[in-house]
Amino acid sequence: MTKLPELYVAVDVEADGPIPGPYSMISLGMAVVGRPELTFYTELRPISDDFVPEALAVSGLDRDRLLREAPPAEEAMAAAARWINDLRRIGRPVFLGAPAVFDGMFAHWYFVRFLGKSPFNASGSGLDLRSYWMGRTGCEWVDSRKPLIKQQLQLTDLRHTHHTGEDAVELAHVFDAVLKSRGSEVMQVVAAAVVEDGRLLLVSKNIAPEVFYLPGGKPEDGESAEETLARELNEELGVSPLDMDLLGHVDGTAVLEGVPMRLTVFVTRIDGPPAPAAELAAMGWTNGRDSYIPRLAPAIRDQVLPMLAESGVFGR
Numbered sequence: 001m002t003k004l005p006e007l008y009v010a011v012d013v014e015a016d017g018p019i020p021g022p023y024s025m026i027s028l029g030m031a032v033v034g035r036p037e038l039t040f041y042t043e044l045r046p047i048s049d050d051f052v053p054e055a056l057a058v059s060g061l062d063r064d065r066l067l068r069e070a071p072p073a074e075e076a077m078a079a080a081a082r083w084i085n086d087l088r089r090i091g092r093p094v095f096l097g098a099p100a101v102f103d104g105m106f107a108h109w110y111f112v113r114f115l116g117k118s119p120f121n122a123s124g125s126g127l128d129l130r131s132y133w134m135g136r137t138g139c140e141w142v143d144s145r146k147p148l149i150k151q152q153l154q155l156t157d158l159r160h161t162h163h164t165g166e167d168a169v170e171l172a173h174v175f176d177a178v179l180k181s182r183g184s185e186v187m188q189v190v191a192a193a194v195v196e197d198g199r200l201l202l203v204s205k206n207i208a209p210e211v212f213y214l215p216g217g218k219p220e221d222g223e224s225a226e227e228t229l230a231r232e233l234n235e236e237l238g239v240s241p242l243d244m245d246l247l248g249h250v251d252g253t254a255v256l257e258g259v260p261m262r263l264t265v266f267v268t269r270i271d272g273p274p275a276p277a278a279e280l281a282a283m284g285w286t287n288g289r290d291s292y293i294p295r296l297a298p299a300i301r302d303q304v305l306p307m308l309a310e311s312g313v314f315g316r
């Protein structure tokens, strides 16, 4: 049997105080990431007489109305648990909070207090939006606030309203965009395979002088691959490409930054003898059997050389 996918359940809580027990959860919203039609909302009858006016004011909910009309906590949490458990037909629910500490603390306490257990798991653990973003981008805590994440993902139109049903949907959208943005993290690099007299041109940079690879580099904004290559050949070697034949794309790990890389390689002739610029540590020509080979970047040695041999350009 194939394993069902994980379903990230964005959970949003409004409360009338900082901790559950002395204070109450007054509304609970949930929404499934990537499945905007799957949402849940309930208000809850307060469980104590105490409340912090400033906390209550955040949601704007009328506590007296909740005392009269909202379902008791047992009933509301049973409905929430049923909704989560129903999701098990299509996936494996995982709690998602922003922050997981506050919303998770209320949700977990309420599930355990009123139902004896949580439909998420025994520990109340789950995902936290900001921690995930820090891990993905390497940013500091202070730069992982939701408004900043929204800015970077062009989601500033998504409103935060303090209505837990709407805010759970907002969180689900943001996390969906965070997940989708992962694919675009691949670093693009364009490189030239220049072959003269049966030898392939290699360079190394000052930052790692013992690692050799093809001349080239990363595109600047708006540049085509060909424009990047022409600029890089000029900057690194003071030459211009005479023609560029796409050899292919190679997916690997960028040897300097250690991040996922897609390398686009062109077979290129150049208009004169290359003269290495200061940013290069060394330049040389390999015949495919010499001491350069062990020092090649893995993507070049393991993927590009076989492609060049296959196409008959070099190494046969």
Ligand SMILES: Nc1nc2c([nH]c(=O)n2[C@H]2C[C@H](O)[C@@H](COP(=O)(O)OP(=O)(O)OP(=O)(O)O)O2)c(=O)[nH]1
Residues within 6 Å of the ligand: 189, 190, 191, 205, 213, 214, 215, 216, 217, 218, 219, 232, 253, 254, 255, 256, 257, 258, 261, 263, 297, 299, 300
């Ligand atoms: N140019 C080039 N880079 C390669 C090859 N193979 C490989 O792993 N890389 C890696 C090395 C680096 O991690 C990254 C390219 O970085 P780079 O430092 O050459 O790019 P760049 O000239 O645009 O550098 P910069 O402006 O950031 O200084 O890709 C290759 O064959 N050619």
